[in-house]
Amino acid sequence: MSEFEQSKDYYEILGADRRATRRELEQLYKRMAARLHPDKGGDEDAMKALNEAYHVLKDPSSRSEYDAKHVAPTVRDFVPVSTSPARDVGLLGHGLSAFFCLLMGVFLLVLVRSQWIWFLWPLAILSFFVIGFGIMMARGAMHSLSTSLRVTNPVRRHTNIQEAAFWVLVAGSGYIVYLLLTNL
Numbered sequence: 001m002s003e004f005e006q007s008k009d010y011y012e013i014l015g016a017d018r019r020a021t022r023r024e025l026e027q028l029y030k031r032m033a034a035r036l037h038p039d040k041g042g043d044e045d046a047m048k049a050l051n052e053a054y055h056v057l058k059d060p061s062s063r064s065e066y067d068a069k070h071v072a073p074t075v076r077d078f079v080p081v082s083t084s085p086a087r088d089v090g091l092l093g094h095g096l097s098a099f100f101c102l103l104m105g106v107f108l109l110v111l112v113r114s115q116w117i118w119f120l121w122p123l124a125i126l127s128f129f130v131i132g133f134g135i136m137m138a139r140g141a142m143h144s145l146s147t148s149l150r151v152t153n154p155v156r157r158h159t160n161i162q163e164a165a166f167w168v169l170v171a172g173s174g175y176i177v178y179l180l181l182t183n184l
Helices: 010-014 022-036 044-059 062-069 090-115 118-148 159-182
Strands: none
Touching: 010 022, 010 044, 022 044, 044 062, 090 118, 090 159, 118 159
16 A cells, blocks of 8 residues: 555645745745644644645655656636627727717817816817827727728729828818917
């Protein structure tokens, strides 16, 4: 009869890694023994299992024999059951998101400009960030439109022209909003 039970995982009982050194095992044993000792309110069976685990793992020969005979339990990866995440919201989703983001940013700018209250300046900064985010979303919508075209479409091949036209449109729209806000 061997001096250890193959059904028990002594590393798990000690809370140790399989590559733990003898010193680490001793520290873990002392820490666990202080918690599990029956005089300190611990469980006697748990203390016996801890002593058995430490006795087997502290000796290099019995540890190597235990490692050779004991097969580590296989840990199955947790795979949550759920639907697949949304990968692409499509052209309409990009376009609507950009439109509503830009609309909200311009609304905040008009609100701040029409109120003339000095403490609304953080709202103006927020509106610039919202408009900037809306511009980036509109750029994503433009790329989504470009990738949805057929490969043979000549518009798809000229991405530099698309980028230039987009940024000219952004600058022109920004200038129009500036003119409207200064006349309020």
